[in-house]
Amino acid sequence: MSSMLPATPYAETAPLIKVHPLTVRITHWLNATAILIMVASGWRIYNASPLFDFKFPNNLTLGGWLAGALQWHFAAMWLLAINGVVYLAYGFFSGHYRRQLLPITLKSLLREIANTVRGRLSHAVGAYNPVQRTAYLGVIAMIMLVVLSGLVMWKPIQMQSLGVLLGGYEGARLVHFFTMTGIVVFVVIHVVMVMLVPRTFIPMWTGRVRNPGKRI
Amino acid sequence: MKRWRGIESDSVECSKTERRFLERRLLLKGALSVGALGLLTGCNITNQESVRKTLWTMSRWNDRIQAALFDPNRLAPTYPDSAITRPFPFNAFYDEDEAPVVEAEPYRLELSGLIRDRRPWSLRELNALPQTTQITRHVCVEGWSAIGKWSGVTFRTFLERVGADLNAKYVGFKCADDYYTSIDMATALHPQTQMTLRYDGQILPRSYGFPMKLRIPTKLGFKNPKHIMAIYVTNMYPGGYWEDKGYNWFAGL
Numbered sequence: 001m002s003s004m005l006p007a008t009p010y011a012e013t014a015p016l017i018k019v020h021p022l023t024v025r026i027t028h029w030l031n032a033t034a035i036l037i038m039v040a041s042g043w044r045i046y047n048a049s050p051l052f053d054f055k056f057p058n059n060l061t062l063g064g065w066l067a068g069a070l071q072w073h074f075a076a077m078w079l080l081a082i083n084g085v086v087y088l089a090y091g092f093f094s095g096h097y098r099r100q101l102l103p104i105t106l107k108s109l110l111r112e113i114a115n116t117v118r119g120r121l122s123h124a125v126g127a128y129n130p131v132q133r134t135a136y137l138g139v140i141a142m143i144m145l146v147v148l149s150g151l152v153m154w155k156p157i158q159m160q161s162l163g164v165l166l167g168g169y170e171g172a173r174l175v176h177f178f179t180m181t182g183i184v185v186f187v188v189i190h191v192v193m194v195m196l197v198p199r200t201f202i203p204m205w206t207g208r209v210r211n212p213g214k215r216i
Numbered sequence: 217m218k219r220w221r222g223i224e225s226d227s228v229e230c231s232k233t234e235r236r237f238l239e240r241r242l243l244l245k246g247a248l249s250v251g252a253l254g255l256l257t258g259c260n261i262t263n264q265e266s267v268r269k270t271l272w273t274m275s276r277w278n279d280r281i282q283a284a285l286f287d288p289n290r291l292a293p294t295y296p297d298s299a300i301t302r303p304f305p306f307n308a309f310y311d312e313d314e315a316p317v318v319e320a321e322p323y324r325l326e327l328s329g330l331i332r333d334r335r336p337w338s339l340r341e342l343n344a345l346p347q348t349t350q351i352t353r354h355v356c357v358e359g360w361s362a363i364g365k366w367s368g369v370t371f372r373t374f375l376e377r378v379g380a381d382l383n384a385k386y387v388g389f390k391c392a393d394d395y396y397t398s399i400d401m402a403t404a405l406h407p408q409t410q411m412t413l414r415y416d417g418q419i420l421p422r423s424y425g426f427p428m429k430l431r432i433p434t435k436l437g438f439k440n441p442k443h444i445m446a447i448y449v450t451n452m453y454p455g456g457y458w459e460d461k462g463y464n465w466f467a468g469l
Contacts, residue, residue, distance in 0.1 A: 067462030
């Protein structure tokens with residue numbers, strides 16, 4: 001249903017193609033909400049005791065003060081984690097990952113990066129190119145790591161065996177910060193890409209697209 | 217080589233599509249602005265009554281989850297002398313020179329609530345109980361952590377000695393600086409929970425909680441009350457200075 005389609009000229013009569021399954025759309029927007037809350041409240045928590053020589057502007061943060069930010073952070077973590085588990089289980093068992101995100105070969109990735117640099121983005125409707133596949137798998141991995149390092153910071157004693165893998169409490173703090181940074185960089189690029197190719201925005205809500213694929 | 221042209225198009229056929237692009241781009245911009253507005257008014261969102269109630273409910277839910285996650289036999293990691301953070305940071309809701317002055321001799325630790333023997337304790341009597349030492353990590357709710365060396369009486373030993381009801385839910389603390397907090401009984405009975413009388417081999421300094429503080433390596437720093445004047449055992453939720461302002465009550469590590 002979501003395989004590569006032959007490039008045909010745009011037409012109003014072109015059939016609606018389902019590009020994003022319902023579960024993916026719901027979990028995507030819940031995840032976007034959770035990430036927004038976690039990052040905005042997390043920046044406020046960071047400001048209480050900055051790891052590095054800078055603070056985040058308070059008007060970009062959530063919670064008003066440390067306790068408020070912590071309440072947001074430890075409430076939205078349930079949304080992030082439960083929604084994430086649902087998404088991973090769906091992607092794994094439905095074959096979504098196998099079909100949409102794999103395989104990525106080094107050769108195809110390098111070719112796509114070269115295409116991207118030359119301004120030839122491959123945009124087949126319903127199929128992700130190797131750069132997209134790498135970015136999506138990368139952000140999934142980073143969200144998993146940000147959750148694991150968050151667990152170690154939350155429960156450094158109850159989860160000390162997991163903590164050992166991440167360098168204990170202080171190590172997990174650094175991992176948590178840098179994975180957050182990676183996720184924010186992903187989100188910025190992701191949003192910029194949607195602004196550059198706005199016809200990808202509505203299908204993330206409706207799941208359907210009329211315009212069959214072509215290279216631009 | 218073809219250059220990438222963004223959303224521009226030289227094809228007449230695409231003009232309709234292009235218009236849609238622009239409409240959708242405006243829509244997207246609108247959506248993003250609403251998101252940004254939401255963030256900018258973050259404190260106002262938090263102050264809304266329904267949001268506030270939901271967040272407090274979630275915090276109480278997290279108390280229950282943490283009590284279930286708490287393993288009464290799992291020990292906090294301990295460290296060698298060389299790992300001690302020097303100087304160990306002072307932290308309170310006031311400056312270091314405003315720390316309360318408690319005189320050693322008239323000091324009597326008061327006991328109340330579900331305790332059989334509620335006679336007050338002097339420092340001399342507390343010092344006569346068996347002493348233990350721990351070098352553990354203190355984790356602050358703000359995010360920083362520091363390793364320190366605390367000596368004193370295992371709290372469980374004391375609670376058993378005075379005949380506290382070990383099936384009660386809470387142990388509460390009242391402090392000389394008007395600070396107050398409370399902990400769950402399971403944590404009170406944890407083998408590393410300590411009535412601290414010494415820091416790094418010296419009599420507990422005023423900055424670190426003279427004459428006595430509670431050292432709980434399995435909880436965040438604000439759950440480690442200093443300058444303790446009274447201890448009580450109860451089944452009524454006692455809250456705490458920071459907890460009543462919004463910090464999570466269980467605050468377990």
